[in-house]
Amino acid sequence: MTDRQHVEEIEQVLEGTQTGRDSFVSASWRRCVEVYGMDPTRRDPAHIVTESELRDHRKQAEWMIGAARSSLLSLFRQVAGQNYVLLLTDAKGVCVDFFGDDLFMDGLRGAGLYLGSNWSEDLAGTCGVGACIVTQEPVTVHQDDHFGNAHTTLSCTAAPIFDTLGGLAAVLDISLLRSPMPKRSQNLAMSLVTNAARRVEMANLMAESRRDWVLRLSSSPEFLDVDPEAAVRLDGSGRVLGYTRAARRLFPDGGAIIGQRIDEVLGLTVDDLPDLMRDRPTEDRIIEMRDGGALFGHAIAPQAPRNITRMPRGAGPMGGLAGDDPAMSLVLEQAAKLARIPVPLLITGETGTGKAKLARAIHMAGVPRSFLALDCAGLSPEAMQRACQGVTGPSTLLLRRVEDLPATTAVALSALLDRNDSLRPLATTCLAPAQLELPRPLFHRLAGATLRLPPLRQRQDLGWLVDRLLGRRAPDDMRLSPSARAVLLGRQWPGNIRELEQVLDVAIALAEGRVIDQTDLPAPIDATASAPAAEEPLEEVMEACGWNMSRAARRLGVNRSTILRRLRRAGLQPSA
Numbered sequence: 001m002t003d004r005q006h007v008e009e010i011e012q013v014l015e016g017t018q019t020g021r022d023s024f025v026s027a028s029w030r031r032c033v034e035v036y037g038m039d040p041t042r043r044d045p046a047h048i049v050t051e052s053e054l055r056d057h058r059k060q061a062e063w064m065i066g067a068a069r070s071s072l073l074s075l076f077r078q079v080a081g082q083n084y085v086l087l088l089t090d091a092k093g094v095c096v097d098f099f100g101d102d103l104f105m106d107g108l109r110g111a112g113l114y115l116g117s118n119w120s121e122d123l124a125g126t127c128g129v130g131a132c133i134v135t136q137e138p139v140t141v142h143q144d145d146h147f148g149n150a151h152t153t154l155s156c157t158a159a160p161i162f163d164t165l166g167g168l169a170a171v172l173d174i175s176l177l178r179s180p181m182p183k184r185s186q187n188l189a190m191s192l193v194t195n196a197a198r199r200v201e202m203a204n205l206m207a208e209s210r211r212d213w214v215l216r217l218s219s220s221p222e223f224l225d226v227d228p229e230a231a232v233r234l235d236g237s238g239r240v241l242g243y244t245r246a247a248r249r250l251f252p253d254g255g256a257i258i259g260q261r262i263d264e265v266l267g268l269t270v271d272d273l274p275d276l277m278r279d280r281p282t283e284d285r286i287i288e289m290r291d292g293g294a295l296f297g298h299a300i301a302p303q304a305p306r307n308i309t310r311m312p313r314g315a316g317p318m319g320g321l322a323g324d325d326p327a328m329s330l331v332l333e334q335a336a337k338l339a340r341i342p343v344p345l346l347i348t349g350e351t352g353t354g355k356a357k358l359a360r361a362i363h364m365a366g367v368p369r370s371f372l373a374l375d376c377a378g379l380s381p382e383a384m385q386r387a388c389q390g391v392t393g394p395s396t397l398l399l400r401r402v403e404d405l406p407a408t409t410a411v412a413l414s415a416l417l418d419r420n421d422s423l424r425p426l427a428t429t430c431l432a433p434a435q436l437e438l439p440r441p442l443f444h445r446l447a448g449a450t451l452r453l454p455p456l457r458q459r460q461d462l463g464w465l466v467d468r469l470l471g472r473r474a475p476d477d478m479r480l481s482p483s484a485r486a487v488l489l490g491r492q493w494p495g496n497i498r499e500l501e502q503v504l505d506v507a508i509a510l511a512e513g514r515v516i517d518q519t520d521l522p523a524p525i526d527a528t529a530s531a532p533a534a535e536e537p538l539e540e541v542m543e544a545c546g547w548n549m550s551r552a553a554r555r556l557g558v559n560r561s562t563i564l565r566r567l568r569r570a571g572l573q574p575s576a
């Protein structure tokens with residue numbers, strides 16, 4: 001077709017004549033004239049953004065360039081030697097990444113097939129990238145489909161790439177400077193570019209979803225694990241957090257997708273996801289669709305957070321006590337250092353936070369010595385002397401719940417420690433050091449340094465702890481359903497790790513199969529009670545309880561007379 005014939009055809013289309021062009025091309029021609037005021041006979045040079053504008057466009061598209069790179073590279077290898085050039089443009093049509101054959105670089109630059117060229121329709125007229133941005137569909141704009149006479153030798157095939165919220169993020173374009181006459185010669189290019197775009201979307205969704213469930217879908221079991229067609233990202237309750245474009249057909253047309261529950265569109269609930277994991281035969285992982293069809297599913301469980309831990313896991317006796325929790329990491333780091341010197345340590349924290357366990361780990365990490373543990377509640381001086389009689393040489397003396405030590409034993413303990421300087425005391429308490437009612441001399445013999453364990457509800461490694469405790473207490477292949485896991489992660493845990501252990505033991509016993517369901521979990525001990533405020537200053541506790549001593553006693557887990565005693569000691573005035 002000559003330039004003149006091309007211009008005449010555009011005029012016919014503007015007059016409403018059907019000339020056999022694809023309808024999206026005719027619609028674009030009309031926009032070029034009627035909306036952008038373009039003239040097909042003008043040979044405008046390619047639109048190239050300035051270097052600093054290109055830097056800005058590339059910066060904003062950085063994540064997409066990263067996600068698309070390996071896909072572009074493998075696509076470029078597939079078409080190597082066939083004179084194709086690959087462009088990745090941002091959603092505005094500016095080329096932010098490029099693969100082309102060095103031999104044709106001058107021709108490519110001249111045609112605008114290069115970094116920084118702007119292929120939006122309002123600047124470049126009908127073209128692959130521009131039409132793809134407008135239609136949001138894959139398109140081939142072949143030779144004289146282009147609006148301007150300057151581009152009618154090119155053949156451009158472009159596919160949109162969407163972000164996980166459904167917005168257009170980029171366009172992947174494969175172009176030829178010169179192409180064979182029939183448009184269908186580009187069918188293979190179309191299939192290559194749409195598959196590459198799908199893989200980029202998939203890679204991007206996977207990268208975003210490390211902490212969530214991903215359900216990958218395919219209509220054929222053979223490709224499910226290697227090259228799935230679509231994927232959705234789900235939270236622990238099965239709500240959609242993100243999706244690849246191809247997953248859109250699962251959802252009702254026009255409706256919102258983000259936030260929908262997966263069981264509203266597919267015949268499965270979030271609790272079925274573990275059954276779709278890779279350890280099951282692909283053919284068994286069938287998902288029924290609401291329209292009666294079926295798909296194959298591959299569920300990928302959330303991965304552990306990838307933060308850098310201050311205390312490497314598995315390092316010494318302290319290593320297995322925490323996951324990625326900053327407060328625990330700091331405590332364990334200090335504990336590991338203090339374990340090496342025989343200074344007495346006071347370990348504080350709410351009940352069940354693992355004070356005794358930490359004390360044992362400190363003992364293990366220090367120089368070899370014998371170990372004796374005593375519960376301080378009701379411990380008489382005689383019982384203490386008897387227990388310590390057999391201890392010879394360097395020894396660790398664990399004193400649990402030192403706040404309950406009777407006054408007479410406190411005096412005897414000071415004397416015992418004075419007599420035996422090879423005894424290293426490690427004392428635990430649920431009270432803050434300032435609230436301990438120990439005789440001063442004893443306090444200073446026990447609290448050479450203080451380590452405070454955080455309550456479980458403040459720890460960021462709860463998920464890690466759940467997995468670790470489950471791994472130790474349940475048979476190998478037992479796991480939590482996602483909703484059961486979400487419930488556990490949402491609880492307050494006033495009894496801390498001890499309570500978590502008990503809840504898991506009950507759930508393991510109640511579970512029918514190898515999956516612990518939400519209904520297998522015992523109810524929280526007291527969902528309405530606020531967590532014990534072991535280390536809250538007494539005055540604040542009293543204020544919070546309206547100076548009601550019984551209420552304050554319940555809140556601190558002690559009896560009324562203890563509250564009265566503490567108020568007197570602190571010089572506070574109890575209410576009538």
Ligand SMILES: Nc1ncnc2c1ncn2[C@@H]1O[C@H](COP(=O)(O)OP(=O)(O)OP(=O)(O)O)[C@@H](O)[C@H]1O
Binds near residue numbers: 353356358428469497
């Ligand atoms: N880091 C941990 N990892 C796994 N299990 C733990 C951890 N810390 C504590 N536990 C378990 O939690 C339970 C309570 O721990 P521990 O007895 O050390 O708590 P505590 O703070 O000394 O409690 P209390 O003050 O009530 O005596 C124990 O069964 C212990 O094995």
